[in-house]
Amino acid sequence: MSSDLTRSSSSDFRGDMLLTALLADLSRIDDLSVTVLRLSSQGLHNLPDNVSVVMSGSDDCAAALVQCIADADAVWPLAPESDGLLESISRMALQNGKLLIGSSPDAVHLAGSKYLTSQVLRGAGITTVATYFSTDTLPPNAQAWIVKPDDGAGCSDTHLFSHAALARQWIAARPACAVVLQPYVAGRPCSLSLLCGSSELFLLGCSEQRIAAADHRIHYLGSTVNSISDTDGQLERLARRVVAAIPGLWGYVGIDIILTEQGPVVLAVNPRMTMCHAGLHDSIGANPAGMLVEILRSGRCSEPRRQKNRQVSIDVDGGLPRH
Known part of the structure; x- marks a missing residue:
């Protein structure tokens, strides 16, 4: 079995920790070869024998991704939901007839939106943090407000404001960003x-x-x-x-x-x-x-x-x- 792991362009410490742990686990599995596509080799040391790395520059990353998917039996996307990256790679894998090791593109699309996730879970009777767009009417009794990208991963670009007015002021200065508000x-x-x-x-x-x-x-x-x-x-x-x-x-x-x-x-x-x-x-x-x-x-x-x-x-x- 061949597996293609694709991650985002970020080579931050957290991504390297996660990738290194996964590669160590995969190296313990028989009859498995792994190809990692990434923009930087920094942070990857003492790779297992069954792991190879394909290096790509930012200009030819898309072409390298297409080639790696074509060469693989299965695709395991390690990418954030931001900007539809995880969803698009997942769709590419299925469109090329590859085994996708991960959630379906439709599930990624839904879960990748904080607003849609909140709506779906609340509709299923699950207690979840209320999520609003800045144009929505906000409840007046929130202790504080969290502002984050609707498709953000983790705590990336996540901000805390004591009042909704301050949160909306911050959002208004960034009209191109799709952000949501959540009560603290x-x-x-x-x-x-x-x-x-x-x-x-x-x-x-x-x-x-x-x-x-x-x-x-x-x-x-x-x-x-x-x-x-x-x-x-x-x-x-x-x-x-x-x-x-x-x-x-x-x-x-x-x-x-x-x-x-x-x-x-x-x-x-x-x-x-x-x-x-x-x-x-x-x-x-x-x-x-x-x-x-x-x-x-x-x-x-x-x-x-x-x-x-x-x-x-x-x-x-x-x-x-x-x-």
């Missing part, structure tokens, strides 16, 4: 790491996220994988409802939630691998990429048998200002 919700920010097959779902991780605010910006500083207990199964039941509400979610899926005093509130759905994967193998004592390949090959896989998951900390440079 107090609680513990967390992430659920799912492995979804056609007929099964595994909740592999319940992780607390470390989030900081500085100079009106929200910064992601890392996660502690499997630091959240789900002994009563509430989070797994929530995950199943979210996946049922968005047809086409498949493979690795992340659900960002806020644990409030009233219960969990869904913030976003990530139709792709998230940063928690970097610590997932060590946490569950099993190869999550191997589980996914097992689903591809046989339609099923066995759940990890570790009695208690280990807590694993992932620390990243969140871009906080230094003084």
